[in-house]
Amino acid sequence: MAPLTSLFLAPVDPRSAPELASIQQVLLDLEVIARPLGPQTYAAGEGFSRQVVYAGCSPYLVMQPPSDGSLQFCHVALHGPFALPRLVTGPNTPKPRCPACRASLADWRTQLQDWLAGGAEVHCGTCQRKWSPHRLDWRGHAVSGRVLVELRNVFPGEATPSDKLINTLSERTGEAWRYAWAGCLVD
Numbered sequence: 055m056a057p058l059t060s061l062f063l064a065p066v067d068p069r070s071a072p073e074l075a076s077i078q079q080v081l082l083d084l085e086v087i088a089r090p091l092g093p094q095t096y097a098a099g100e101g102f103s104r105q106v107v108y109a110g111c112s113p114y115l116v117m118q119p120p121s122d123g124s125l126q127f128c129h130v131a132l133h134g135p136f137a138l139p140r141l142v143t144g145p146n147t148p149k150p151r152c153p154a155c156r157a158s159l160a161d162w163r164t165q166l167q168d169w170l171a172g173g174a175e176v177h178c179g180t181c182q183r184k185w186s187p188h189r190l191d192w193r194g195h196a197v198s199g200r201v202l203v204e205l206r207n208v209f210p211g212e213a214t215p216s217d218k219l220i221n222t223l224s225e226r227t228g229e230a231w232r233y234a235w236a237g238c239l240v241d
């Protein structure tokens with residue numbers, strides 16, 4: 055079975071932590087989410103297929119939880135607020151690039167555990183600069199934030215959020231938002 059992947063929405067500034075209640079209200083207003091499935095986890099609503107735009111031909115979307123308890127169906131999880139930005143990568147995350155010299159960091163997976171433990175900086179062996187891992191250019195295949203909206207069971211590149219969804223989140227939280235694909239985050 056392929057690893058579960060998700061489409062994530064997060065504030066552009068990973069240090070910001072808008073109120074989860076206002077984020078939840080945006081998702082309710084646009085009908086992206088419906089009934090709760092568990093703590094901070096929701097069934098996809100009627101608006102899910104309007105606000106999550108699939109490239110190419112629309113796949114058959116499984117909207118109901120499978121009887122085997124699998125997470126392989128469209129649903130939404132809210133995460134946070136974390137005290138520090140949480141970095142989420144995925145099974146297919148490519149090598150991130152240094153934001154200054156654009157060199158790719160070939161050994162990033164060996165450094166990942168230190169980054170996730172918190173505090174470790176990334177050293178670019180090409181330009182010798184140091185960065186927070188949140189500053190690297192992950193090319194849309196990793197996300198970091200203190201609050202995250204996770205649209206589960208979306209393959210990397212398969213779908214993107216509508217402009218309306220991103221713009222409404224930005225207007226209502228006062229923070230610019232962006233999206234990325236990464237592995238499923240189960241706390």
Ligand SMILES: [Zn+2]
Nearest residue numbers: 152155178181
């Ligand atoms: Zn560099």
